[in-house]
Amino acid sequence: MADEAISIPNRPNAVERKTLIKLANSLYKSTHFTREETEKLLLTYRNLATVRLDKQKKTPNRLSGSKDESSYLIDRSHFRDLLHKSFGMTDDFLMDRVFKVFDEDSDSHLDQKEWIKGMSVFLRGNLEEKTKYCFRIYDLNDDGYLLRDELFYILKNSMIKQPTEEDPDEGTRDLVEITLKKLDADGDLRVSLDDYRTTVQKVPLLLEALGQCLPDKKQATVFLDDVFSQEGLR
Template identity: 35%
Template structure:
């Protein structure tokens, strides 16, 4: 049975044969079945074809970060370009302008089937701007600067400072003025509502469900 009716059967078979070893490797690192992985990688392949259709030369090896950003915006309900940039850095661990098939599959596994522990580690990596293993106070200010209503610049600055003080009081367990992964993890386990306390790092749950039911064999309602 064809996974994608928009592709010719021969083209789909050739692609699936080409990625068979990749699928076997990713089965150990994702929460997908073989057929689900094939479906998610076919979506990646169609994004590559779309790049060619919009002026790319030949068959590109990877999708661009801009294409990935478009998926976040149109499919996953995330439009904050600054936060998406931090998400890219957390997922890709680099500054490349491309997104590999492996990164794509791991990201989809996290967003669609990720465990709570995986999401805790991921969110911390998104918020750890300097990749130091801690979230400093000035980084919290930066992350939260768009979280308040800006009536006046002074009021906004004070509101952000107050919010940082509240979060530090809740999460800075060792009282050293910053939030370590241990601080973050222990607090979020006790209070799951604080998982995305520094901004939206995970897709809209309704969007995730609508996307997942198009190809996953089993989908739990959120």
């Protein structure tokens, strides 16, 4: 975890345990997690959401003394810390896009259901789920297509510019044309979800053609091993 955001043991009381168990029971069947795994992911969520490290005092600072589970929310900054430290993500723009896809109700916080549902795809999703997930991240205006402007904007942020380049955008434009040619299966100069799916099914390595938005297998395994090693709710 980042220095500004740490997870420490924060055991729920009996009432909270009952609430979390009930929530896990209602969620796990629609995910790639078992009931016990879902419970432990909810515990991890709870600690991530309720603990901050005060930069000056270097001591835990609770967001709220309330026992209301609705007060346990993960904000954008804290989630980005997790993506960076646990999954090696470095692109600020793409990390914000990952947060946006997790944050289904667009309230700038992740609730428990959004956390579990998002992590199911992020950590254990099948190819179809990951295809839809990545496409949503790259589809900046949510219109169902990846257009040249969107490809340019994303790829421009990921390219390292050389100080001697007279036109630093020229290389990006060239890359946009190459990427469009690869992803545009039907040749209509825009990439639909069907185009993207067709391409990824043929060449799975192109799933993250526009930048990292998923963890690699080792990162996902290390994270889950850490989560599942903690004491459960029962």
